[in-house]
Structures are given as C-alpha cells and as structure tokens.
Amino acid sequence: MSGRQRSMSGTIPSMESSHQQLKDNTIIIVLGASGDLAKKKTYPALFGLYRMGFLPKGVKIVGYARTKMDSAEYHKRITSYIKNVEDEEAKTKLEEFKELSTYISGGYEDDASFDNLNKHLVDIEGGFQGNERNRLFYLALPPSVFIPVARNLKVHCYSKAGINRIIVEKPFGKDLESCRELLSSLKQHWSEDETFRIDHYLGKEMVKNLLVLRFANVAMGAAWDKNSISNVQITFKEPFGTEGRGGYFDEFGIIRDILQNHLLQTLSILTMERPVSFAAEDIRDEKVKVLRAIPPIEREDTLLGQYVAANGKPGYLDDDTVPHNSVCPTYAATTLWIHNPRWEGVPFILKAGKALNEAKVEIRIQFKDVTQGIFKDISRNELVLRIQPAEAMYLKLNTKTPGLYTRAIPTEMDLTYKRRFTDIHIPEAYESLILDALKGDHSNFVRDDELDVAWKIFTPILHWIDGKSGPAPKPVQYPYASRGPKELEAFIAKYGYKRSTEGYAWPLTNMASL
Ligand code: NDP
Numbered sequence: 219m220s221g222r223q224r225s226m227s228g229t230i231p232s233m234e235s236s237h238q239q240l241k242d243n244t245i246i247i248v249l250g251a252s253g254d255l256a257k258k259k260t261y262p263a264l265f266g267l268y269r270m271g272f273l274p275k276g277v278k279i280v281g282y283a284r285t286k287m288d289s290a291e292y293h294k295r296i297t298s299y300i301k302n303v304e305d306e307e308a309k310t311k312l313e314e315f316k317e318l319s320t321y322i323s324g325g326y327e328d329d330a331s332f333d334n335l336n337k338h339l340v341d342i343e344g345g346f347q348g349n350e351r352n353r354l355f356y357l358a359l360p361p362s363v364f365i366p367v368a369r370n371l372k373v374h375c376y377s378k379a380g381i382n383r384i385i386v387e388k389p390f391g392k393d394l395e396s397c398r399e400l401l402s403s404l405k406q407h408w409s410e411d412e413t414f415r416i417d418h419y420l421g422k423e424m425v426k427n428l429l430v431l432r433f434a435n436v437a438m439g440a441a442w443d444k445n446s447i448s449n450v451q452i453t454f455k456e457p458f459g460t461e462g463r464g465g466y467f468d469e470f471g472i473i474r475d476i477l478q479n480h481l482l483q484t485l486s487i488l489t490m491e492r493p494v495s496f497a498a499e500d501i502r503d504e505k506v507k508v509l510r511a512i513p514p515i516e517r518e519d520t521l522l523g524q525y526v527a528a529n530g531k532p533g534y535l536d537d538d539t540v541p542h543n544s545v546c547p548t549y550a551a552t553t554l555w556i557h558n559p560r561w562e563g564v565p566f567i568l569k570a571g572k573a574l575n576e577a578k579v580e581i582r583i584q585f586k587d588v589t590q591g592i593f594k595d596i597s598r599n600e601l602v603l604r605i606q607p608a609e610a611m612y613l614k615l616n617t618k619t620p621g622l623y624t625r626a627i628p629t630e631m632d633l634t635y636k637r638r639f640t641d642i643h644i645p646e647a648y649e650s651l652i653l654d655a656l657k658g659d660h661s662n663f664v665r666d667d668e669l670d671v672a673w674k675i676f677t678p679i680l681h682w683i684d685g686k687s688g689p690a691p692k693p694v695q696y697p698y699a700s701r702g703p704k705e706l707e708a709f710i711a712k713y714g715y716k717r718s719t720e721g722y723a724w725p726l727t728n729m730a731s732l
C-alpha cells in the first residue's frame with residue numbers, strides 16, 4: 219500500500235484540532251437528497267456536525283436529485299428530517315443550516331444536468347475568499363446509478379482548484395464479480411485516495427472502541443485467542459420487517475444487507491492483529507490479512523430463515539413489493555473459521571435478522587470452561603459488547619455468594635456508557651464518518667482489497683441461495699416478533715456455545731433506565 223495517503227486517527231477530535239484538518243471553501247453535495255438515507259441519516263448527521271461546530275468554516279451544502287422542488291419545499295423537508303430541535307440555540311442553528319443549504323434538480327445520466335449542477339457550485343464558490351475550491355460528493359443513491367453519477371461528477375463537476383472526494387454507500391456489488399466490475403468502473407474516474415466507501419458500522423462508538431479495548435489493555439490482549447475463547451457471536455436484531463423496502467431487500471437479502479458488510483467489518487477489527495500504528499493503511503492492512511485467512515462459508519455452517527405473519531404483523535411474502543414465491547432470507551446465521559495461529563478452531567457465528575423480538579446489536583465472546591475439580595457446572599465467563607442500543611460492555615464473572623458459606627454465582631462487571639460517561643455526547647455513526655471524510659481520514663472506510671476478500675468469503679453461499687449452483691435452499695419460517703428460527707438454539711450449541719447456569723440474566727433494568 220506504499221504511496222497511499224497515511225492519515226492518523228484514534229484521538230478524540232477537539233473542535234480546534236478538527237478544524238485544522240478541515241478545508242475551508244468546501245461544498246458538500248448530497249446526491250439523492252430526496253431519498254430515505256438522506257432523510258434518516260445524511261441530513262441529520264450534517265446538521266449534528268454543524269451544530270457542534272465540526273463542519274468547515276463557511277461550508278455550503280447542495281442537495282441534488284431528480285425530484286423537482288423549490289427552495290421553500292427543500293427547506294421544509296430539511297426541517298422535517300431533523301429531530302430534537304427544542305431549545306433556542308438549536309432553532310437558531312437550524313435556521314443558519316437551512317440558509318447555507320440549496321437544492322438543484324437534475325437527472326443522473328445526462329451531461330446537461332451535471333453542467334447545471336456545476337454552474338450552481340461555481341456560483342456559490344464565487345462568494346468564497348482565496349483560490350481554493352473543495353468539493354465532497356455524497357452518493358446517497360441506489361447502486362444502479364453509482365457508475366453514471368461517478369462519471370458525470372468527474373467529467374462535469376470536478377474542482378480543478380482543490381480537493382475532490384466521493385463517498386459511496388453500500389451495497390458495493392452483489393458478488394465478487396459485480397464488485398470487481400464496480401470497483402474498476404469507479405477507478406476509471408476516482409482514485410482510491412479520493413474514494414470513501416461507507417460501512418456505517420465502522421462509525422459506531424463501540425466498534426471504534428474495539429481497537430482501544432483490545433490493544434490498550436494487557437488483560438484483554440492476553441485472553442484474546444483460541445486458548446481462552448470458546449466461541450464468538452456477533453448478532454444483529456431488528457424489530458421491524460422490510461416494510462417499504464421490500465423491492466430493494468428482495469434483490470439483496472439479509473446476507474448482502476448486513477452480514478457481508480456490517481458484521482464482517484466488525485469481525486475483522488475484533489480479530490485482526492495489532493496494527494503498527496493508527497494510520498489508515500496500517501489498520502486496513504491488518505483487516506485484510508485476517509479476512510484472507512477465512513475460507514468461503516460452507517452450506518452446513520448456515521441457517522436461513524424468513525419471517526411469517528404473527529402477532530398482528532404481516533409476513534415477508536405479504537409485502538406487495540416482494541414476489542409471492544420469494545425464498546429470500548430475512549434471517550441468516552453463518553459460522554466462519556479463521557485459519558491462523560491465534561484463532562484456529564474458534565467458531566465465529568454471525569447472526570442477523572429482520573422482524574425479530576427486539577432491536578439489539580452485540581458481540582458476545584464466550585470463554586472456555588475452567589478446569590474441572592473444585593468447581594462443577596460453573597458458568598463460563600462472557601464478555602458482551604453491546605453496540606446498540608445503549609452502549610455497554612459487561613464481563614460475566616463467577617463470584618462467591620456473599621455470606622458465611624462458599625458458593626459461586628454468576629454476576630457481572632458492568633460498564634454502561636450512559637452511567638460512566640455522563641457528560642459525553644456519543645456521536646451518530648454518520649456524524650463520525652462524514653467528519654472523517656472531510657478530514658481525509660480513511661481509517662473507518664472500506665478499502666478496495668477488503669471488499670474483494672469479503673466477497674470471496676460470501677460469494678459461493680450467495681450463489682447457492684440465488685439458485686445459481688442448483689436449487690435454491692428454502693429458508694425455515696419464523697414468526698414476526700419472535701427470537702428467530704426455532705432451529706437457532708441447536709445451531710449455536712453445535713459450535714460449543716453453552717448457556718449460563720440457570721438464573722443468570724443481564725439485568726434488564728440496565729437497559730430500561732437508559
Ligand atoms: P432511495 O430509494 O430512497 O433512493 C435515493 C434517491 O435516489 C431517491 O430519492 C430518488 O431520488 C433516487 N432514486 C431512487 N430510485 C432510483 C432509480 N431506480 N434510478 C435513479 N434514481 C433513483 O434509497 P436510500 O436513500 O434508501 O439509499 C441510498 C443508498 O444508501 C443505497 O445504496 C442504500 O443501500 C444505502 N443505505 C441506505 C440506508 C437507509 O437507511 N435508507 C442505510 C444504509 C445504506 P429522485 O427520484 O428524486 O432522483
């Protein structure tokens with residue numbers, strides 16, 4: 219990776235140091251500004267950064283999409299996208315934010331639309347001091363238009379007097395071949411240094427914490443291998459189905475939507491070796507190395523499910539935008555193996571599902587049994603990293619029951635963020651990542667070779683599910699709002715996961731009170 223930009227991260231940005239890395243005279247262009255992502259994530263994150271003073275001085279924001287709307291309508295939409303604007307200070311900031319935001323409508327394929335966008339950008343830049351002109355393009359668009367838009371931006375809207383960067387959303391291809399095609403098409407116009415491929419899980423606080431937790435603690439480092447760890451589960455649960463997104467989802471399925479990117483990225487940071495530094499390329503080199511040690515997933519290491527109507531909620535096939543005979547999985551559990559000296563023999567179970575009983579994303583590391591002898595049937599230690607909601611980390615330990623006799627009971631050491639870090643604002647993943655892109659820090663973005671190796675792991679199983687290598691497997695059914703397929707318990711047990719002894723549960727009050 220020599221010759222690639224080396225950037226430092228790992229320090230919590232103060233407003234001052236952050237501003238030193240930001241470029242004045244910057245325009246942020248959101249393409250797909252009328253869409254779902256722009257509404258739910260991009261604009262709220264841009265406003266969050268603006269409100270905290272983390273956008274470049276004098277920044278301007280330009281929305282772009284085909285939808286025709288005037289300035290008043292655009293500003294009305296921005297207002298509706300942004301929540302929790304209660305106090306006077308926030309209201310004033312929102313008015314300022316709207317003032318610096320403008321909108322242009324145009325197509326994604328034609329030259330004239332992009333010439334028109336460029337003219338608008340040049341007009342805005344006419345008001346900038348000095349000669350520098352920086353542009354950050356954010357593609358909040360469906361993948362079907364990534365290539366023409368990337369091309370048109372380069373040909374018609376590329377600044378010749380400053381930095382140009384392009385942020386591209388997932389999904390980046392549908393398998394190894396399509397990913398390589400997409401990579402090479404984008405590379406014709408944008409260099410790796412200019413390209414920021416977002417996986418927003420890399421911006422989540424607890425995922426970013428993994429580097430510090432693992433490498434800044436001798437105790438953790440010592441236990442982080444096959445000698446101490448029995449099995450690891452990374453779990454993603456959502457309490458809603460594909461409502462409104464059935465068309466998109468049926469083309470991709472849960473593995474492409476969640477496992478191949480969000481969960482695999484989390485796994486790579488959890489298992490990689492210690493990087494030489496916090497420089498982006500050092501971190502990403504280590505991630506690629508560990509991913510290369512994972513062979514393609516086997517069919518027998520896979521459990522697929524699809525939700526059916528229950529609890530007054532519709533089933534996946536009841537969605538009008540889904541083909542009536544679809545076998546697209548809305549739930550998947552897959553087990554990965556890492557063939558290197560640290561992890562040989564440890565199963566890593568990735569599980570993700572829609573329409574489940576709760577919203578939760580967590581990493582659960584289960585340690586091995588203690589030597590038998592003085593203890594019998596004692597619970598295993600578990601380290602749980604709760605990514606969301608309510609970030610927390612707890613270590614299940616056996617302790618002596620307080621009192622006059624000696625009996626071990628499972629309990630936990632609990633680091634619940636909201637209790638421990640009372641005055642700290644935990645940024646939204648998109649706030650953190652847009653700030654990184656503005657600073658040119660690639661550490662938390664996905665490099666081209668990471669994608670290639672990630673698709674190698676998943677492509678055979680995806681082709682099997684797509685029916686490209688024989689009849690497509692039929693997912694097992696699970697009721698809407700359940701814990702997932704009933705087969706799950708046996709699936710996890712197969713890889714050595716043991717439930718804690720009777721009576722132990724992470725106290726739910728911890729969650730409810732946050
Ligand atoms: P949308 O379907 O809302 O599309 C965004 C905008 O693109 C639309 O408002 C529309 O704007 C335009 N558009 C939609 N379909 C087409 C089409 N077939 N051809 C050309 N233009 C079209 O998508 P999202 O905002 O949900 O997603 C955008 C990207 O972000 C995707 O890559 C998605 O995977 C990713 N993503 C989305 C998340 C989410 O929560 N929504 C989360 C994480 C990633 P107009 O018609 O006005 O031009």
Ligand code: BG6
Pocket residue numbers: 418456475579
């Ligand atoms: C997106 C998926 O990438 O991540 C969605 O396309 C999913 O299906 C979303 O709902 C989950 O993100 P978060 O941040 O809410 O966990």
